[in-house]
Amino acid sequence: IEESQAEEAAMADATPYAAQGHRVTYGLIGVNILVFLLMAFTGANLLAPSGEDLIRWGANYLPYTLGGEPWRLFTACFVHIGILHLLLNMYALFQQGIFLESVLGRTRLLTAYIATGLISSLTSLWWHRNDMVVSAGASGAIFGLFGVFGALLTSKLLPDSVRKQLLGSIGAVIVINLLYGLKAGIDNSAHVGGLVSGFIIGQLFLPGLKKKQRGAARISTAIVLAAVIACGSYVALHPDSRLQFETALEQFPAHEAKGLQPFGHDTTVVALIGELDAAQVHWDSARTLLRRTGNLRLSDADVRRRNLLEQYTELRAQQNRLARRQLLGEEGAADSLNALDTAIDKVLQQ
Incomplete structure (x- = not known):
């Protein structure tokens, strides 16, 4: 009993933001669903929207993104290629977001989603620089949250029993999804970009989390700014005039x-x-x-x-x-x- 109580106390200590609720997680899910509903109401196919519909709603498409519309690196993180794509991503976002928001707090979670989403879109743009690929979906940002999760699991922030259990399950999910991403039509480059950037961002969060620092505004602003600068620099150095x-x-x-x-x-x-x-x-x-x-x-x-x-x-x-x-x-x-x-x-x- 004492061991169980100690573990519960350690878990409560590792999730200092649990009492604040999960507004960011639900908000992100709501925005993704709202964008999809708007697409559907304007005529996009529920199961398989056309490339034209995806591009019209902000998907990442090199001739447009590098041709004067760099904001697509951000909006692509909220556009989905059919209802199944949306449901799978929102389920994964819900599962991770609920836990991570309790550990990280609202500001850090939102920072992780935005920054890894931008970097995953940028990675996709670079990887497909010689192809005409329309990329969309929250999966890059979700893999970014997997990366943040990975960073947390390399620390002593979580109780050992919880950390070992999550390490196995999260690791298996990442490997399975990356292998599935090798299938034609799936943008695995965005997944890898999100995963790697998420792990780095998670490492940047760790010092503040270990010191129980509530204020995350400074590091969060720096991370988002770095992601924006990286995206802006690439766009500026690689203009595409096809459009x-x-x-x-x-x-x-x-x-x-x-x-x-x-x-x-x-x-x-x-x-x-x-x-x-x-x-x-x-x-x-x-x-x-x-x-x-x-x-x-x-x-x-x-x-x-x-x-x-x-x-x-x-x-x-x-x-x-x-x-x-x-x-x-x-x-x-x-x-x-x-x-x-x-x-x-x-x-x-x-």
Whole structure:
């Protein structure tokens, strides 16, 4: 009995925040559920939301995240890929959050979730830097809490009997989940990033926990700030211009359609000359549009696309000018037009 009472006293000593309740845990679960419900109400599939829906709601997608939307590193931690994904993650968050909030307190728990969530998203971004992967879910942050748990279990903060029991069960859960994460379609890189960063953050929490220091604001602020700086530095040093490039290219078909409008219908010579003059403005605009993308950092494939579009635009502009000269009776314009038609066909075939 005395041994049991001593263990209970040690456990109570290790969970000084138990009386404060579990507002952060329930709050995080509530936010995750709310985001999913909003997704569903706006038309996202409950079982398997489309990539477009996930991206619209803030999933981590490299061309967008590194293309001017770095906030996705944070919002991705609250977006889930179907109701099963949500339920599994919320169950894991509930199981860990209830215990950890009693040990760490609200501030440290919230810090761990946010900081490891950011680092797990950043790890995913780095790991999939050459892929087009849409990453979302709270699992990176949840693995971060596993890491914090691991740090606690390496200390004498918890009673030995509890620590040994948790070490076996938590270790087994981590190994099983990491092995399951090797399955296609699961972003294991985020799990590993969250786990490692969580362990480091847990170690940073330990001195204050051992000294029974209630104030965690300073270390928590430093940890979140470090995570934000790490994310901001990576985003700043690795800009991705694909989104800007694709946005610019979305305007090209409209200029092309206007530029080709004079061809393919019967009209008077005077009217056609006027149409060719108007079309020339659109080919000039298309050329300016493409030149503005010249300073963007693009992949070799996108550079080739831009070069081909520039060649095509220049040939069409020349075709437009020659057609006008032919209408005005200039000799040799017809032969030059035939040669241009051949050159345009070659570019289109590429």
